[in-house]
Amino acid sequence: MEKVFTRMGDASGVWLSKEEVRAELEEGTNDAADRGKIPPLTEEELDRLFDICTRREKFVSVEPGNEVVVTFDAGTLKMVRVGVPVDRSQAILIHERALGSDTMELAHIDYSYKQIKPIAHDEKYYMEQAQLGTVIPLFYGAMPNVGLYTQPDGPVPNWSELLPMGKITEAQAAQEEAVEHAERDMVYVGSKMYEGGADGINFDTTGASGDADFLAALRAIRALKEKYPELPIELGMAGEFVLGMHGELYFDGVRLAGLYPHDQVKLAEKAGATIFGAVVNTNSSKSFPWNIARAVTFVKACTEAANIPVHVNVGMGVGAVPVFDTPPQDVVSRASKALVEIGKADGL
Amino acid sequence: MNRDEVLANAIDAMVNCDEKRALEIAEKAIAAGFDPVDILSEGFSVGIRKVGDLFGRGELFLPQLIQSAEIMKKVTGVFESVMTKEAAEKKGKMVIATVEGDVHDIGKGIVISLLRTQGIEVIDLGRDVKTEKIIEAALEVDADIIGTSALLSTTLAGQKKLEDELRKRGLRDRFKTMVGGAPCTQRWADKIGADAYGEDAADAVEKALALLGKG
Amino acid sequence: MGMAITHAIASGMGGMRTTGDLVARMQMTKGMKIKEAKEYVANKLGVSVVDLANEAVARELREELNLGLVHELDGYAKGMEAKFRIAKLLGIEIKSVKNFIERAGL
Numbered sequence: 168m169e170k171v172f173t174r175m176g177d178a179s180g181v182w183l184s185k186e187e188v189r190a191e192l193e194e195g196t197n198d199a200a201d202r203g204k205i206p207p208l209t210e211e212e213l214d215r216l217f218d219i220c221t222r223r224e225k226f227v228s229v230e231p232g233n234e235v236v237v238t239f240d241a242g243t244l245k246m247v248r249v250g251v252p253v254d255r256s257q258a259i260l261i262h263e264r265a266l267g268s269d270t271m272e273l274a275h276i277d278y279s280y281k282q283i284k285p286i287a288h289d290e291k292y293y294m295e296q297a298q299l300g301t302v303i304p305l306f307y308g309a310m311p312n313v314g315l316y317t318q319p320d321g322p323v324p325n326w327s328e329l330l331p332m333g334k335i336t337e338a339q340a341a342q343e344e345a346v347e348h349a350e351r352d353m354v355y356v357g358s359k360m361y362e363g364g365a366d367g368i369n370f371d372t373t374g375a376s377g378d379a380d381f382l383a384a385l386r387a388i389r390a391l392k393e394k395y396p397e398l399p400i401e402l403g404m405a406g407e408f409v410l411g412m413h414g415e416l417y418f419d420g421v422r423l424a425g426l427y428p429h430d431q432v433k434l435a436e437k438a439g440a441t442i443f444g445a446v447v448n449t450n451s452s453k454s455f456p457w458n459i460a461r462a463v464t465f466v467k468a469c470t471e472a473a474n475i476p477v478h479v480n481v482g483m484g485v486g487a488v489p490v491f492d493t494p495p496q497d498v499v500s501r502a503s504k505a506l507v508e509i510g511k512a513d514g515l
Numbered sequence: 516m517n518r519d520e521v522l523a524n525a526i527d528a529m530v531n532c533d534e535k536r537a538l539e540i541a542e543k544a545i546a547a548g549f550d551p552v553d554i555l556s557e558g559f560s561v562g563i564r565k566v567g568d569l570f571g572r573g574e575l576f577l578p579q580l581i582q583s584a585e586i587m588k589k590v591t592g593v594f595e596s597v598m599t600k601e602a603a604e605k606k607g608k609m610v611i612a613t614v615e616g617d618v619h620d621i622g623k624g625i626v627i628s629l630l631r632t633q634g635i636e637v638i639d640l641g642r643d644v645k646t647e648k649i650i651e652a653a654l655e656v657d658a659d660i661i662g663t664s665a666l667l668s669t670t671l672a673g674q675k676k677l678e679d680e681l682r683k684r685g686l687r688d689r690f691k692t693m694v695g696g697a698p699c700t701q702r703w704a705d706k707i708g709a710d711a712y713g714e715d716a717a718d719a720v721e722k723a724l725a726l727l728g729k730g
Numbered sequence: 731m732g733m734a735i736t737h738a739i740a741s742g743m744g745g746m747r748t749t750g751d752l753v754a755r756m757q758m759t760k761g762m763k764i765k766e767a768k769e770y771v772a773n774k775l776g777v778s779v780v781d782l783a784n785e786a787v788a789r790e791l792r793e794e795l796n797l798g799l800v801h802e803l804d805g806y807a808k809g810m811e812a813k814f815r816i817a818k819l820l821g822i823e824i825k826s827v828k829n830f831i832e833r834a835g836l
Contacts, residue, residue, distance in 0.1 A: 195687055202572050228740040231778040235764050236622045236754040237742040238735060261751045262745075264800045265737060269750030270758075298826035302798035302816070303751040304758055319738050333585045335578045364826030367758050375576070377621075397823060399758035410621070411576020425573035441761045450802040452700045452714060476764060478755045481737055483668070490698040492668050503740035513757065513764040515736050 171221045174498050176451040176458050188456045189213075194459030195453070198237030198279035202408075203427040205468040208219055212509050216463060218454045218505070219505050223314070226500045229507050240308060240371045240444070242272035242401060256297050262387065263303045269514075272306040272369055273297055275341035279312035280353045281321070287356050293318035296362040306401065307360035308369030311353060311384045314376035316345035326412065331427035335511040343414045346386070349379075353387035356392060367441070375405035376434055377412025379424040381431075384417045387440040402435045403444025403480060404428070407465060428469035431451035436475055445469045446480045451490040455498045459487035459505050466510030479506050486515075521549060522558040529562025530569070532582045534589065543594040551594040563587050563632045567717040570625065580628060587632035606634040607727040609693075610653045611662040612675025614644035619666035626664070626695065626716045633720050635727070646676045653690055660726055661684075661720070666694040674699070675707040682708075691726040695719055738787040746800050749775065752820060759822045774819055795819060 170182040183191070192213050196302050200207040208216065215409040219227060227453040229235075242262065243255040253261065254272060262268035273294055275283055283290055294307060317325040323345045326338035357368045370388065376380040381404075392454070409431065411424025419437050426434070435443045462479075466486075470477045484490040489501040508510045516524070521544050528537040537559070544554045566583045569575040587644055611627060615621050620642040625639050640649060652663045659682075667669045674694045681687040687708075694704050697711040704712035711726055713719025743750030749771055756767035772779045775795075781787040792799055797819065798812030807815060810830055817824040830836075 175700070175702070177702060226736075226740070233781065234750075234783040235740075235741055236750060236767075237734075237738050238754075238756055238807055245734065248750045264746070266744040267742065267747045267750070267800075269738075269745045269754045280800075285630065295826075295829070296725055298810070298829075302809060302812045303745055304754050327620065327624060330577060330581050331628060333581060335581055339578065348736045361825060362829075364829050366755070366825065397759070401758075408573030411570075411573070411578070413619075414576030416580040424576045427573065441758055447696075451698055452702075460741075473763075475761045476767070483733065484697060486731065490668060494736075496736045499736045500732055500740040507741045513767075514754075515740055 170173050171437065173220060174489060174495060176449045176453050176455070176457045176489055176499075178489035178495055181454060183223060183454065183456070185331045189217055191454045191456035192216055192220070192460040195457035196464045199464035203429065203465055203468060205427075205464065207427060208464055208467070208509070212218050212458070212463070214390055215509055216456075216460055216505055218460065219501050225497050227504050228500060229504050235507050235512060236269045236478070238270045238306065238369075238401065238442075238514060239506060240276045240369065240480070240482070241269060241278060241307070242306070243274050244276060244278065245277065255293065256300070259297055259305065263301060268303060270304045270306060271301070273365070274308050278309050278371070279315055280309045280349065280356050281312060281315045283309055283356045284352045285348055287359040290356075290357045294360055294363035294365055304366035306367045306369045307365040308371050309356070309379050309482055310375060311349055311370055311387070312373045312376065313342070313345045313383050315347045316348045317341065321345070321348070322340040339413050342377070342416075346379050346383045349383035350386045350390065353383065354390045354394070357391045358388065361391075361395055361398050364451055369401040370405065371381040371403045371444075372405040373402055374409050377410040378416045379413050380405070380411050381423050382416045382418055383433055388435075388438040388440050391485050399441045400439065401478070402438070402440040403440040403478075404431060406444040407447045428465050429472040432469050432473045432475070432477065436473070439477065442478055443469075443473060444480050445453040445485070446485050449483075449484050449487055449490055455487060455501070457488070460501055462487040462502070463505050466506055468515070470511040478514035479510065479512040481515050483508065516547070516678050517708065518549060518553075521547075521583065522553040522561070524569055525554060525558030525563060526562035529559055529583050529586065531566055532579050532586065534586045537590050537603055538587050538593060541590045545594070545597050551598045555591065555594050559587060559590050560633055563629065564717045564720055565653045567625070567629045567715070567720070571715045571717065576720040577625070580625065585634050591632075591634070603618045605636045606724065607659040608636045608638070608656055609662055609723060610638045610640060610649065610656060610658040610666070612640035612644035613664045613666075614677070615643055615645050616673065617667055617670035618642045620664070622666070622716070623643050624698065626662075626713065629720050630723060633724060635723060640646050646673065646680050647676060649679060650684070650686065654686075658690060659690045660723060662693040662695070662723070665699060666695075668698040671696070671698050671703065674703075674709065678701060678707045688720045693719065693722060743783050744785065744788070746792070746798055747785050749782045749791075752797075752816065753782065755816065755820060755822060755824075784792070
């Protein structure tokens with residue numbers, strides 16, 4: 168029986184029969200459909216996905232005319248992370264002039280709005296300087312990171328300590344207070360950066376601290392849009408569903424906990440976001456066909472529900488990209504093609 | 516109510532975080548002479564593991580999970596009053612930590628909450644914990660299991676370091692080891708020689724009970 | 731890093747090698763989905779949607795319209811200069827261009 172080389176979610180190689188690949192695809196799409204209460208992929212879409220997964224080429228790509236815009240969360244941090252000692256303005260120009268990036272993001276190594284607040288004027292100056300020499304759109308980005316407002320790092324009681332003690336009401340109150348602080352900081356930093364000429368503000372890895380994190384970002388976006396109606400804002404998520412750390416937080420009458428991408432994007436739109444960054448987690452114990460079928464199913468439901476462009480997160484551990492520091496090009500390129508051509512992503 | 520009805524009601528009460536009903540079912544089960552260990556392990560415990568599963572799907576949230584854990588504590592208290600001393604004993608002792616260099620502990624906290632509801636005594640060492648400290652604590656409390664969590668691919672090596680260090684000190688056979696966290700897999704557990712891998716909170720409980728010979 | 735490049739090559743517009751920055755600006759400023767954003771830019775440039783990511787076509791257009799190039803920089807618009815032209819071509823406001831006009835007293 169002919170075997171196909173593919174990978175597991177931890178990037179390790181595995182040989183599967185074509186029947187096994189097909190079964191993994193079906194199981195993956197059904198898992199997404201079941202969890203998200205959304206339709207599974209059609210037979211035709213599964214056929215296309217099967218073709219992408221089983222092609223013999225090492226690297227695949229979209230067909231001409233199907234290209235999309237790519238954005239780079241934490242853009243200027245990436246060079247430093249791989250040990251290249253270039254400063255941020257150099258990193259921006261390397262992306263613009265050498266790597267063919269469609270957009271870029273100025274980011275600080277301490278990638279949270281709370282930490283940026285005291286140095287916002289320095290960051291604004293850096294943005295102004297960078298804009299003089301840059302042609303491609305330049306975002307400013309950081310994370311809401313509401314967890315940083317908890318003791319000992321911040322002013323509110325630590326809900327991660329309160330919850331295991333059964334102090335649910337106190338933990339919820341702490342989260343509500345943190346939302347107020349976070350919203351204020353995000354609006355402050357976002358305003359500064361936009362006034363410094365940022366082409367857009369990116370709220371990255373939103374929801375990392377649960378539903379309070381998501382609420383703070385939504386409220387900050389709404390406030391920023393009221394202040395600057397023309398300001399482009401990208402809202403990128405941390406995980407495929409909003410973790411209910413609080414459980415009873417609402418935005419415009421919608422409970423945030425447990426929302427999947429196709430519902431998250433509707434709230435992003437309501438708040439005033441211009442681009443939504445959908446996330447689907449990669450399961451490191453499952454195969455690439457399983458993960459990509461699942462990711463495409465969620466993304467398709469999200470892009471169909473969205474009126475704004477959806478840029479799917481495809482970094483390590485999300486969007487079917489393996490949880491591995493150097494994700495192999497064979498599956499990364501396949502994820503790229505599948506999410507764009509079947510999931511109908513507007514960008515990555 | 517027959518046994519199956521008691522079990523179904525117990526599971527339902529846990530999933531719905533209904534404390535009053537859970538305690539009523541416990542009292543009725545005792546009054547009707549059902550085996551407390553059976554009702555606890557096949558009913559209420561199954562219910563709270565189901566809560567863990569629903570949490571993992573985004574259908575129930577952390578406050579409900581914590582609330583269920585609190586209800587479980589009370590229900591266990593009710594049963595323990597009529598259980599033999601032997602049956603009421605803790606099933607085992609587990610030391611748990613997020614490895615050095617990693618400050619992520621949301622998932623670990625959830626695993627701990629569920630483990631405690633299953634009669635496992637858990638000693639939480641917190642996050643960013645040095646290997647040496649984990650081993651010292653395990654020796655000090657005479658743990659049955661050492662569990663480690665890592666969220667980052669860059670900190671995963673901390674789990675291997677623990678295995679290596681235990682072997683180096685001639686302590687590997689003294690403890691069972693369990694690993695978990697997003698970049699962690701069964702393949703990784705096999706590679707480093709860990710005894711079990713917990714994919715999520717519910718799975719971690721199953722595996723821990725199995726390691727203790729109680730699964 | 732390598733992963734981001736993989737995506738850019740497999741699916742990206744090509745940035746300034748082509749017209750990726752222009753399409754990105756339409757998504758960002760007008761919230762256009764990819765199809766609409768590409769059609770808008772193609773219409774402004776007078777080319778087909780497929781040619782938006784065609785380096786040979788885009789290179790000539792960028793040179794002709796002076797929208798910023800990745801090679802042969804001498805004598806051509808760079809940075810802010812190119813963005814003045816991009817804002818005008820696309821009919822959008824670019825915040826840094828607006829700031830420049832105000833601060834330079836133009």
